[in-house]
Amino acid sequence: DEDISEITLLERETGQVAHEYTFDLSEVNHSYREQAEPALGPLSGVTGEAWVAPMKDSVASYDLSTGDQLWEASDVANCPDEAQTVGMSVQNDVIVAATTCYEQPEDRDDVSWVLGWDFTSEVVGLDPDNGDELWRVEHSVGEMPGESIQRETTVLPGGLVRISYLDSPDLGHSLLDVEAEEATHLGTRELLWTSPDGERLG
Numbered sequence: 064d065e066d067i068s069e070i071t072l073l074e075r076e077t078g079q080v081a082h083e084y085t086f087d088l089s090e091v092n093h094s095y096r097e098q099a100e101p102a103l104g105p106l107s108g109v110t111g112e113a114w115v116a117p118m119k120d121s122v123a124s125y126d127l128s129t130g131d132q133l134w135e136a137s138d139v140a141n142c143p144d145e146a147q148t149v150g151m152s153v154q155n156d157v158i159v160a161a162t163t164c165y166e167q168p169e170d171r172d173d174v175s176w177v178l179g180w181d182f183t184s185e186v187v188g189l190d191p192d193n194g195d196e197l198w199r200v201e202h203s204v205g206e207m208p209g210e211s212i213q214r215e216t217t218v219l220p221g222g223l224v225r226i227s228y229l230d231s232p233d234l235g236h237s238l239l240d241v242e243a244e245e246a247t248h249l250g251t252r253e254l255l256w257t258s259p260d261g262e263r264l265g
Contacts, residue, residue: 082130108153115153120146136194150214158189165208175209182208202246221261
């Protein structure tokens with residue numbers, strides 16, 4: 064219920080506070096999101112030298128040694144209306160951010176869970192060094208924006224990213240091939256394993 068969110072980073076060896084980050088959430092509709100492990104999302108963008116975090120329709124990178132912001136990629140969702148950037152995964156050569164766009168009328172309550180409401184989903188590749196856009200792939204799955212907003216991305220071997228629909232397990236999973244810049248909806252099939260080079264899937 065608060066409008067401020069704080070994330071604290073601790074030194075591994077001593078447990079001392081290294082940096083504290085404060086975010087203004089007053090403009091973000093986060094009441095719909097409920098996670099069993101709330102720290103998993105924010106901390107998934109931590110790498111050896113930087114922390115990459117999504118903020119509504121932008122993505123920012125912070126230096127873990129100084130706490131300074133390295134770069135910010137604004138308007139990642141590239142939407143004229145309501146925009147959400149969630150479901151981000153960080154790799155050495157690319158950051159994959161999942162975005163959702165839909166129209167939210169001013170005279171209506173939240174329409175993200177209205178069945179049949181029009182929306183567009185994309186996965187966007189960003190350069191980890193500067194946040195520049197590398198590629199953009201449209202991949203809209205589901206019958207309402209909320210199903211798309213709740214996506215989670217997981218890095219797999221061989222340059223693959225699994226896209227899961229957290230609040231809509233009936234949608235199954237999707238698979239993004241980063242090198243080919245192609246996303247495939249697996250439907251009811253579940254990905255059980257991948258070979259190290261990503262050439263074979265089970």
